Amino acid sequence: MADEKKKSKNIVKDVSFKVVKATVKAILIYLIYFLLTSMLAPLFGLIPGFMESIEAFVAVYITLMILSEITERTIFQYFFSATRTLLFVAYLLLSMGNGVINASYENFLNLTLFYMIALTLSLIGFARSILQAINFMSERTEATSGLQPPQQA
Numbered sequence: 001m002a003d004e005k006k007k008s009k010n011i012v013k014d015v016s017f018k019v020v021k022a023t024v025k026a027i028l029i030y031l032i033y034f035l036l037t038s039m040l041a042p043l044f045g046l047i048p049g050f051m052e053s054i055e056a057f058v059a060v061y062i063t064l065m066i067l068s069e070i071t072e073r074t075i076f077q078y079f080f081s082a083t084r085t086l087l088f089v090a091y092l093l094l095s096m097g098n099g100v101i102n103a104s105y106e107n108f109l110n111l112t113l114f115y116m117i118a119l120t121l122s123l124i125g126f127a128r129s130i131l132q133a134i135n136f137m138s139e140r141t142e143a144t145s146g147l148q149p150p151q152q153a
Contacts, residue, residue: 015070018069018070018072019070021069022065022066022069022070023066025065025066025069026062026065026066029058029061029062029065030058030062033058037051037054053091053095057087057091060087061084061087061088064080064083064084064087065080065084067080068080068081068084075133075136075137078129078130078132078133078136079133081129081132082126082129082130082133085122085123085125085126085129086126088118088122088125089119089122089123089126092115092118092119092122093119096115
């Protein structure tokens, strides 16, 4: 009986800690977004619809980050992390593909190199999330099956 109470208190404590941690991270990300948008407000006026797309991206990104933090130490953490990196890749490809950004800054500077670096880093992050999920599942399988790796002589 005492073990069940202790276990339920630990679960409540763990979940509340995860929620607080996710909330703090979300607030920090939103503050960074708020500061950057206030500094770059004149630039957003040149590109119609750009501010709205950034707001939608930030909202979905923060939601996926919160879900990833809350589902920590489960397989869903890696799914949400992979989804977050795919969202970033998709956003970059959409902004590059329809020419919203390139058309406005074509005369000033070429952002293709920046896009390629950002896409490469995002794809590396996606691969990292997938490999972490595979590692998580293999460690869990080893722990539940009781199989130990062979001992070397």
